[in-house]
Amino acid sequence: MAHATLNRRALITGxxxxxxxxxxxxGCEIASIIVQAxxxxxxxxxxxxxxxxGCEIHGRDPRGKLVVVTEAPxxxxxxxxxxxxxxxxxVYSAALVFHAIETx
Numbered sequence: 001m002a003h004a005t006l007n008r009r010a011l012i013t014g015x016x017x018x019x020x021x022x023x024x025x026x027g028c029e030i031a032s033i034i035v036q037a038x039x040x041x042x043x044x045x046x047x048x049x050x051x052x053x054g055c056e057i058h059g060r061d062p063r064g065k066l067v068v069v070t071e072a073p074x075x076x077x078x079x080x081x082x083x084x085x086x087x088x089x090x091v092y093s094a095a096l097v098f099h100a101i102e103t104x
Contacts, residue, residue: 028071029078032058032098033085039064041090048088052081064092 037045042064049055049068059067068085072078078099086094 027103030071030100031078033068033094034097035066035094036092037064038090045090
């Protein structure tokens with residue numbers, strides 16, 4: 001495929017795309033998640049979350065809230081981690097509140 005001149009029409013019609021594999025930059029995805037859970041089960045939930053790879057608890061409210069910071073190699077893994085936390089027992093909700101891409 002010949003290289004198309006980079007202009008608006010070439011971009012919109014996909015003529016600037018190539019078949020070369022896209023390699024993501026080195027680094028990771030970092031996110032903060034607010035978890036709302038049953039207050040009487042907060043200690044057990046905190047232990048379950050810290051057992052997950054790349055997860056740390058950075059804030060705790062005895063009324064049932066946790067601030068979780070997690071690190072993952074890509075956005076897909078980050079989404080999987082959010083779903084995993086959401087599906088833990090005694091979790092009412094888990095919401096992504098911050099997301100950043102760290103580069104090396």
